[in-house]
Amino acid sequence: xxxxxDPLILSRWQFGLTTIYHFLFVPLTxxxxxxxxxxxxxxxxTDKEKYLQLTRFFGKIFLINxxxxxxxxxxQEFQFGMNWSDYSRFVGDVFGAPLALEGLLAxxxxxxFIGLWIFGWDRLPKKLHLASIWIAALGSVLSxxxxxxxxxxxxxxVGFRINEVKGRAELTDIWALLTNKVxxxxxxxxxxxxxxxxxxxxxxxxxxxxxxxxxxxTMRPALKFGLWMMVIAGGLTVLTGDxxxxxxxxxxxxxxxxxxxxxxxxxxxxxSFSIFTLGTPDGTSELFSIRIPYLLSFLSTxxxxxxxxxxxxxxxxxxxxxxxxxxxxxxxITYWAFRWMIALGLLHVLIAVAxxxxxxxxxxxxxxxxxRVAVWAFPLSLGAMIVGWIFTEMGRQPWIVFSLLKTSxxxxxxxxxxxxxxxxxxxxxxxxxxxxxxxxxxxxxxxxGPEAAPEPDPETGELQHTATVx
Amino acid sequence: xxxxxxxxxxxxxxxxxxxxxxxFDFGVGMSLPFLGKDDTDRRVLINTIGPxxxxxxxxxxxxxxxxxxxxxxxxxxxxxxxxxxxxLILIALILRGVSFEYxxxxxxKAWKARFDRMIVVGSAVPxxxxxxxxxxxxxxxxxxANHDYTGSVFDLLNPYALLGGLTxxxxxxxxxxxxxxxKTDGDIRARARTLATRSGAVTIVVAATFLVWTTLAYGSLxxxxxxxxxxxxxxxxxxxNLRGREGAAFALMAGTxxxxxxxxxxxLFPDVMPASNDAANSLTIENASxxxxxxxxxxxxxxxxxxxxxxxxxxxxxxxxxxxxxxxIPVEAAH
Numbered sequence: 001x002x003x004x005x006d007p008l009i010l011s012r013w014q015f016g017l018t019t020i021y022h023f024l025f026v027p028l029t030x031x032x033x034x035x036x037x038x039x040x041x042x043x044x045x046t047d048k049e050k051y052l053q054l055t056r057f058f059g060k061i062f063l064i065n066x067x068x069x070x071x072x073x074x075x076q077e078f079q080f081g082m083n084w085s086d087y088s089r090f091v092g093d094v095f096g097a098p099l100a101l102e103g104l105l106a107x108x109x110x111x112x113f114i115g116l117w118i119f120g121w122d123r124l125p126k127k128l129h130l131a132s133i134w135i136a137a138l139g140s141v142l143s144x145x146x147x148x149x150x151x152x153x154x155x156x157x158v159g160f161r162i163n164e165v166k167g168r169a170e171l172t173d174i175w176a177l178l179t180n181k182v183x184x185x186x187x188x189x190x191x192x193x194x195x196x197x198x199x200x201x202x203x204x205x206x207x208x209x210x211x212x213x214x215x216x217x218t219m220r221p222a223l224k225f226g227l228w229m230m231v232i233a234g235g236l237t238v239l240t241g242d243x244x245x246x247x248x249x250x251x252x253x254x255x256x257x258x259x260x261x262x263x264x265x266x267x268x269x270x271x272s273f274s275i276f277t278l279g280t281p282d283g284t285s286e287l288f289s290i291r292i293p294y295l296l297s298f299l300s301t302x303x304x305x306x307x308x309x310x311x312x313x314x315x316x317x318x319x320x321x322x323x324x325x326x327x328x329x330x331x332x333i334t335y336w337a338f339r340w341m342i343a344l345g346l347l348h349v350l351i352a353v354a355x356x357x358x359x360x361x362x363x364x365x366x367x368x369x370x371x372r373v374a375v376w377a378f379p380l381s382l383g384a385m386i387v388g389w390i391f392t393e394m395g396r397q398p399w400i401v402f403s404l405l406k407t408s409x410x411x412x413x414x415x416x417x418x419x420x421x422x423x424x425x426x427x428x429x430x431x432x433x434x435x436x437x438x439x440x441x442x443x444x445x446x447x448x449g450p451e452a453a454p455e456p457d458p459e460t461g462e463l464q465h466t467a468t469v470x
Numbered sequence: 471x472x473x474x475x476x477x478x479x480x481x482x483x484x485x486x487x488x489x490x491x492x493x494f495d496f497g498v499g500m501s502l503p504f505l506g507k508d509d510t511d512r513r514v515l516i517n518t519i520g521p522x523x524x525x526x527x528x529x530x531x532x533x534x535x536x537x538x539x540x541x542x543x544x545x546x547x548x549x550x551x552x553x554x555x556x557x558l559i560l561i562a563l564i565l566r567g568v569s570f571e572y573x574x575x576x577x578x579k580a581w582k583a584r585f586d587r588m589i590v591v592g593s594a595v596p597x598x599x600x601x602x603x604x605x606x607x608x609x610x611x612x613x614x615a616n617h618d619y620t621g622s623v624f625d626l627l628n629p630y631a632l633l634g635g636l637t638x639x640x641x642x643x644x645x646x647x648x649x650x651x652x653k654t655d656g657d658i659r660a661r662a663r664t665l666a667t668r669s670g671a672v673t674i675v676v677a678a679t680f681l682v683w684t685t686l687a688y689g690s691l692x693x694x695x696x697x698x699x700x701x702x703x704x705x706x707x708x709x710x711n712l713r714g715r716e717g718a719a720f721a722l723m724a725g726t727x728x729x730x731x732x733x734x735x736x737x738l739f740p741d742v743m744p745a746s747n748d749a750a751n752s753l754t755i756e757n758a759s760x761x762x763x764x765x766x767x768x769x770x771x772x773x774x775x776x777x778x779x780x781x782x783x784x785x786x787x788x789x790x791x792x793x794x795x796x797x798x799i800p801v802e803a804a805h
Contacts, residue, residue, distance in 0.1 A: 067571035070524060071564040077534050081549025082556055085618070088549075092542020093760040100539035100768060103532035104775045111525040112786050119521035123789055163761070168542075170761040412550035414618040423557045430561055434568060441575050470516045470574050 005417025008408055011083040014424045016393075018075050020386055021431050025069035027385055030144060030191065031198025032062040033137035035225075037130070044130050050218045052463075053450035057218070060445050061201070063118060068438055070111070075427070083420065087400055087410035094160050094171045095150050098178070102146035110139030144194075145187050152183035154401050155392070156251040162404075169404060185247045186392075189240040193385050195233035196348060200381035202226030203355065203374050205446045210364070211371035215449045223359065230352035230377070237345060242299070249300045249308075252402055254318070255395035257311045258329045259338040260296055264310040271297035271308045275339070322403065329397045337391035344384035351377055473765040474755040477540035478742070480772055482735040484536055486728045488529035489600070489638070490645075493727050494720075495523045497646015499566060499593025502586055504665055505650060509579075511658055512586060513799045516570060518653040521790045523570065525783060527563065539768055543617055543758035544742045551611060551619025552603055555626060559596045566592025597642040598635040602626060605634025605680075608688050608734050610746035617743070617753050630683060637680040640673040641730070645723045648707070652716040655793045663711060666719070670708040677704060677726075681733065688737045696733035700726050 036059045043051035077099065080088050088095075113136040120129050153160075159176030160169045171177065206223035209215045249256045257263075260273065273295035297306040311328055318327035355374060358365040365371065400407040454463050498519050506512035519526075537545040549556060565588040573585035609630055612621040644666055651662035681697040689697070707722030738744070742758050745751035759765065 064571060064575070067568050070527070071567035074527075074531055074563060075560050077531055077538075078549060078556060078560060080538065081534075081545045082553050083550070085546035085550035088538065088542055088546040092538055092545060093764050096535065096539030096542055096545070096760065097764055097768060099535040100532070101771060103528070103535040104771055104779065107528050107531055108525065108779045108783070111528040112783055115521040115525055116786055116789065119790060171764045171767070174767050412546075412553075412618075413616070414550050414620070415553050419553050422554070426557060426561055430564060434564075437568075437572065441572065444575075470513060470520045470570055 005421060007083075007415050007417045007420045008411045010417060010420035010424055011411050011415075012407065014420060014427060015079060015083065016390075017424075018072065018079065018427055018431070019393075020389065021435075022069070022072040022076055023386065023389060024382060024435075025065050025072065026144075027194035027197035027382070028062070028065045028201060029069045030137075030140045030194045032058055032065065032201070033133065033140050034195075035198055035202065035229075036062055037133045037137050038225075040130050040133055044126060049453045050221065052453045053218050054222060056453075057450040058202070061205075061442055064438065064441050064445060066114065068434065072431070082423075083412055083415065084400075084410050085412035085414065087405065090168050090405050090410070091153070091401060092168070094157075094169050094177065095153060097171060097174065098146040098150040098153075102143050102150075106139045106143035106146060108139075110136050110143065113139065141191065144191060145183075148187045148190060149178050149180060149183040152180040152186060153177060154399075155186075155396055156180055156182040156247075157401055157404055169401075181247050182244075182251060185240060185244040189237060189244045192233045192237040192240060193345075193388065195229055196237055196345070197378075197381045197385055199226045199230035199233060199352070200348065200378040203230060203352070204376070204378035207371045207374035207377075208446065209449055211368060218450045220362070223355070227352045227355045227359070230348055230381075231356065234345065234349035234352065238349075241345075245299055246302065252396065253309045254311065254314045254327060254329070255334070255392075256300055257309060257314055258331050258334040258395055259391065260308075261331050261335045262296065262308060262310045263312050265307060265313045266296070266310065267307040268297055268305040269293040271295075271300070271306065273299065325398070325406075327398060329395050334391055334395045337387040337394065341384050341388040341391060344380050344387070348377060348381050348384070473762065473769055474540075474759045476769060477536070477759065477765055478735070478739065478755050480776075481533065481536050481540060482732060483776075484529060484533035485735075486731045488526070488533050489642075489731050490724045490727050491526035491529055492523070493597075493638075493642040494646045494649040494723075495519045495526050496593040496597040496642040497644065497648075498650060499589045499646070500597065500643050501647050501650060501662075501665070502590050505647070505658055505661055506586075507658075509582060510796050510799050512582075513574070514654055514658060514794050514796060515650060516573075516589070517794045517798070518650060520570070522786060524567075525786065527567070536768075536772075540760055540765060541742060541753075541755070541758045542760060543753055547613065547617045547619060547743050547753060547758075548603075548607070551613075551621075552606070552626065554623045555599045555603055559599050562592045562595035562599075564592075565589075566596075594639065598639045601635035601638030602631045604638075604731075604734055605631040605684075607743060608634075608684060608737055610741075610744035610752075612747045613743070613745035613751040613753070615751055617745075617751060617758075620747075630687075633676070633680050633683065637673075637677050637730075640669065640676050641723075641727055644669045644673045645720075645727060648711060648716065648720045648723050651711070652720045653793055655795045658796075659793075663714065663716075666711045667708070670704075670711060674704055674708060677701070677730070681730065684733065684737060689733075690737055690739070692739075693733045693736035696729045696736055700729035700733060703729060 036055055039051050039055040039058065042048070043055055080095075113132040116124065116132040117129065117136060120132060124132065157169070158180050159171060159173035161172050162168075163170045202222055203226040206219040206226055209219040210223060245256070262271075266272075270293075272291040272293045275290045275292065294304045296308055297304055300306060300308045311331070315327055319325065351373060358370065396402055398406050398408065400410045456463050498515055502512055502515060506515055534545070537548075569585040569588040569592060573582050573589075576582075603626075606626050606628075609628070611619055611625070614620050647662050647666040647669060651659050651666060654662065678701055681701055685694045685697050703722045703725040707719045707726060710716075710719040710722060740755050741752050742755055743753035745753075760768075
């Protein structure tokens with residue numbers, strides 16, 4: 001019973017669940033804002049109705065998704081203080097700054113201009129209305145930078161000193177904090193992955209309609225747009241993921257060792273990458289595995305004869321440096337999360353390349369099951385994103401701030417297990433219910449398809465937009 | 471000026487902004503059962519705040535982040551100490567926010583009614599609990615030597631705090647109803663004015679009691695002056711509403727809420743979270759604040775960006791300055 005009511009374990013579950021849930025909506029907020037802005041730009045420049053229809057079609061999905069992103073985002077900020085007050089006391093001087101910058105520079109911009117965009121169809125001049133969606137998109141991308149810089153401090157603390165008297169980390173160099181090498185690599189990796197998820201949604205929506213032979217005028221260009229977006233964003237996600245991997249090996253070698261379940265330090269051919277391992281990957285009971293020699297060496301060091309440190313050696317080093325304790329993440333989670341991220345990511349690029357080939361020069365794929373595969377592009381790309389975050393956060397354990405503060409020392413001392421159990425149940429119930437409603441509404445909006453553009457005013461010839469009123 | 475004082479003022483300013491702005495959103499939400507006779511009325515009401523509720527709510531995110539960055543100890547003590555009330559506020563804000571977006575997605579009456587109820591509850595709960603929370607901060611709570619809250623959730627529900635909650639609930643309700651009279655036309659505008667007179671009378675009595683209690687028990691000279699300004703503004707707002715001066719009534723309600731919040735902050739100073747059990751455990755602007763370097767960086771950012779933020783938010787309010795009428799609400803399309 002006591003273990004059930006451990007505020008640490010419950011708080012970790014709560015933070016994990018609420019963060020994953022929040023991040024279901026973040027990629028579409030970022031990616032669809034840009035998508036809608038691109039279609040609207042195309043409409044303003046060409047005056048073609050199909051682009052206006054696409055703007056409004058994806059705009060509607062964007063809004064249903066955006067509301068959830070906003071309200072679940074507040075929970076994220078409050079939780080640091082509510083559940084992790086000792087963490088907040090320890091890092092607030094450093095970690096609070098990017099959060100405040102995010103609010104002042106990005107959130108206000110995003111919230112204000114999205115309001116202008118939704119309700120401004122009939123009140124703003126055409127170009128100003130277009131500018132407002134671009135500014136909102138800029139705000140969302142900017143906010144991603146600040147929050148990833150904050151997260152990068154937890155992975156690779158820089159730009160700070162420890163104030164022994166106050167027992168906390170203090171910021172000494174804001175520029176170092178904002179140009180943390182982990183942030184510089186993780187930001188483009190995350191943004192491009194967000195575009196992959198968005199591309200997944202666009203492909204799925206277009207495939208659903210095209211397989212029913214409807215809305216061809218709009219959904220053909222949408223499919224092409226989505227496929228190219230997936231290929232380009234996918235390629236860039238791979239490239240930036242490689243850079244992030246190098247930064248990770250340098251700053252958190254244990255995370256890479258745990259990603260590969262590599263127990264002993266290996267060099268060259270022995271530093272192989274296992275695609276599949278049967279048996280518990282704890283290094284003692286491996287029954288069967290498919291391995292690519294040299295690949296881990298190459299991923300970690302960009303050379304074929306590099307040395308990759310293993311868990312056992314790192315564990316010994318960390319005991320020397322930080323005192324007795326277990327410094328190994330939960331290996332089966334990191335091992336499989338890392339593989340699923342890569343596998344699902346590559347699968348999507350393949351689907352998109354195949355899609356481009358099959359639909360070249362206005363062709364249709366021969367078999368209907370191909371459309372169904374395309375529809376699955378959306379949930380699976382979201383899955384790739386989620387396991388990526390699970391990998392990077394679980395791979396940091398047992399630290400909440402690598403080398404400075406352990407997760408077990410970060411939880412609020414004043415809260416009881418019962419408090420957290422109540423909140424965990426409340427969030428699970430509310431989030432679960434809303435997930436069902438949200439999924440149905442987005443599905444309904446997609447299946448309804450693009451609507452005809454508004455009628456022009458008989459006198460001025462201007463389109464009579466009505467704002468999407470509540 | 472000492473930067474900790476500057477940041478105490480900035481945090482105060484952000485909370486003033488939040489309560490003045492989201493305050494009327496809460497009021498509009500709570501007024502649905504009183505002013506929304508039919509679905510068109512209710513859509514008029516919701517659309518008066520449609521373009522702005524999200525940016526208004528953003529003020530609390532920024533206020534929270536500013537608290538985190540400038541006074542990490544205050545943020546940590548407050549948010550972990552008031553765990554369950556904040557949980558309720560979060561759940562309420564979630565339900566309110568999604569309801570605005572969801573209620574018009576389907577035409578069925580039951581569907582709309584469900585989300586209307588969630589808007590009412592999602593507005594009333596934070597309107598009440600923010601008052602409870604701030605009254606407790608002013609009154610002081612039990613803190614240990616590490617500044618962690620040692621009381622229970624029931625200690626937070628004391629008479630002074632409950633009166634504080636009732637005060638913010640009524641202030642926001644009246645604020646929202648006055649906003650409706652300013653932003654609508656026709657029948658609903660007239661009914662809003664009548665309702666504002668009734669709720670305004672009750673609000674004056676409750677808010678005056680709370681401000682006098684605050685001033686006598688926890689006040690300073692400055693907080694007393696702010697409380698007096700708030701009280702006068704509230705009474706004049708009431709009179710302006712009676713005479714049909716909707717713009718003035720609304721501006722004065724904003725002034726009332728702003729100065730009431732300032733009065734609470736002034737009575738705290740130089741503490742930010744007084745310990746009721748032992749003054750040595752109190753959090754002050756000195757022992758709760760971030761380092762001078764962090765505050766310096768943050769000050770530059772705030773001083774450059776806050777005017778810009780006020781400018782573009784002002785622009786939004788100007789763009790949507792027109793009254794919302796029943797004629798603006800399109801007839802329900804067949805879904």
